[in-house]
Amino acid sequence: MVGLLEGLRGPGDVGVAISAAGVVDVGAGRVLSSTNSIAGWGGTPLAELVSARVGLPVWVLGDGNAFGVGLAIEYGVPDLLALVAGTGIGGSLVLDGEPVLGAHHAGGHFGHVVSAEAAGMPCPCGRIGHLEAVASGSGILAWYHANGGDPAVTTTRDLTRRTDELARTALHTGGTALGAAAAGLVNAIDPRLVVVAGSVARAGEVWESALRTAYRGGLIPAVAETPLEVSGGGAETALRGAAHYVMRRMKA
Numbered sequence: 001m002v003g004l005l006e007g008l009r010g011p012g013d014v015g016v017a018i019s020a021a022g023v024v025d026v027g028a029g030r031v032l033s034s035t036n037s038i039a040g041w042g043g044t045p046l047a048e049l050v051s052a053r054v055g056l057p058v059w060v061l062g063d064g065n066a067f068g069v070g071l072a073i074e075y076g077v078p079d080l081l082a083l084v085a086g087t088g089i090g091g092s093l094v095l096d097g098e099p100v101l102g103a104h105h106a107g108g109h110f111g112h113v114v115s116a117e118a119a120g121m122p123c124p125c126g127r128i129g130h131l132e133a134v135a136s137g138s139g140i141l142a143w144y145h146a147n148g149g150d151p152a153v154t155t156t157r158d159l160t161r162r163t164d165e166l167a168r169t170a171l172h173t174g175g176t177a178l179g180a181a182a183a184g185l186v187n188a189i190d191p192r193l194v195v196v197a198g199s200v201a202r203a204g205e206v207w208e209s210a211l212r213t214a215y216r217g218g219l220i221p222a223v224a225e226t227p228l229e230v231s232g233g234g235a236e237t238a239l240r241g242a243a244h245y246v247m248r249r250m251k252a
């Protein structure tokens, strides 16, 4: 996802902000690695390639972190924990408007924490039993198909339209896994606010009810009042976050 930024410091100042999947070295504008979901993406010198084409300065931010910054803007708060569940699961810990990128550029890859609901299920990263394997859009579908679901169902949206017990259980299991993981992260980090976003966040009542029940049930007393919001925000949220991140640096 690419956004053109104009008028950063005055007429003629233009840059490009990219929100990209994978582990991104923001300083180098390079994708360091990705899961099997995007084969061949790792190693792509994205900023260099785009800059050579458009003749403008280019910055690249990981999509989970871009989404997190965008959510912080939308909710009007400086700090939050964002969990973004779409094809995969990413997110961001945002403090004072800035994403915590980590020592190896992998900060926010919350899909790769161990989940009880994902026991035995293969994750796109190659490990077994990670949250993404059961609670991402593809993970919810994988659970449904692994348990005898209709092969004609190919998207999470299809699943939400089904009324059979197996489809509801798949959504319930994904919601439970994500809610439990969110609680575990809140217990460890103690953010002001948790926002769950991404296409899976629109999976409906069965999913959201399971998410909230598992979340509340998993919090330790010290953080029991931490609010959890489910965001309807879409791709524009990540783009807004990436643009904001870049503008902060161009103005510095």
Ligand SMILES: [Zn+2]
Binding pocket: 111, 112, 123, 124, 125, 126, 127, 130, 132
């Ligand atoms: Zn994984």
